[in-house]
Amino acid sequence: MKASLTAVAAELGGRPGERLCRKLNLAAGRTRLLGLMEEPPTPERAPRVLGVDEFAFRRGRRYGTILVDVETGRVVDVLPDRTSETFAAWLTTHPGAEIICRDRASAYTKAIKEAAPATLEVADRWHLLQNFSDAVEKTCHQHRPCLKKHAERGGDRPIRLPLVDALPPTRIVQRVLHHHAEVTRMVAAGHPLSDIARRLGLDRKTVRRYRDTSLDHLLDSARDRRPEKLDAFKPYLQQ
Template structure:
């Protein structure tokens, strides 16, 4: 009951020591089928010992020392001359672990990956290195599907941030990865959608390339945004609105009545004196970028092509393209500091030094 995988072999010895449990066994079959042609052969060629790691029992590491035999294939057209017998559920070709242990380690590696999975495996008395777990995951076959999921999620990710990007396709209902595309262009996604029809709802970000691909190949599909991009769009809209109307905000009113003699003597602060705005280098750079982007965007050039031409990120180009004037492009409250910082520096304001 503890070792159902050993039902088809003969166990000769069980040794328990500080290192774990060692089971010595040998096969009992008289003939085996050739893996090349399937012909049964009973002609013995030789044998050797295989040492297989198995699932732990009672917190003890288990090792199976199995004696297997090599047979000669007697079929003339078969290219394989000799072969080793394999025990169902116990051995695999070139494997040093039982199938049960391999499946367990694969599940642990898929859930945790790398070092965390190796630490958990050691705690379960099935020690394995992090690199071995990663190799197990890489050997797993990819799930090939001929149709797209009903609710499909599309988003880009960075192979190398700022340089190389790809596209990941997910099944939103199950959360499983469906496929990974080498880039984030509309042509690549369109080709994938033609080869995998069936998407009814496409959850994507604001990328125009994805919208164009879905609109071209799947015109009946509903395009929606996920919660992250909804919140992101809302935050950017509020931040842009606040940045545009920041001049409408007034500071707290000062008490100039006679009840507060200190305020009367102090008078207005130096920072409250209106001065002419000073244009900083960032404002000049922002105006130049805005003009360069609109020079191409107004001619119908795609945002991705503009980004490659000017050497800018797509999100930056999109921000400038959708801005009516350079002041709206950054959409950040920090844009106001381009003129304020030089003014404060000319008045003698300095950052305090840190004590050594």
């Protein structure tokens, strides 16, 4: 029973775990569940590939540092703050790291140079992609006038996007296709906007947008927030 409750606490935490225990007729409140959580033993040596990043105990006020074994994905330790002194002290008492994967924070760099200067520092993929995205956005913003002129001239090589028929038939795509076809048909038949809106259960502004906007732009603005598999798009994205 204790092992089961500990697993519930580890997966769900206090209040969510308490709600699950109530449904399973288990006598365990959030205080008892959290009391079952024991601090795992910290290894004497750091893993070969150590990941370090900050996190918020309370956003904007108090931050800590989480240390992870990158090769196994397991948490190694949690530090009470994100200062270079605390991280350097941990590296001194836990030698063994050959590679440290970190973000761009200068405090971590300073700690590594002081306590483990022979360690190879690398940037993690998430922060690399974030930095790359910010750089591209900044560059495009700086060159908006010339990019706009180039687009108006038609550019040198047109970009070929995947055909609409190749897109996954999500509900929002099907809804846009259906509404666009119905609005186009009823407009051609001479129905006023108010009549079309009443028959389709849409707002007049929505009907006007379907009437005055091309299908390509409507599909482009459709955003299905549900996760979809990208396997069908990988060849196009890589190209």
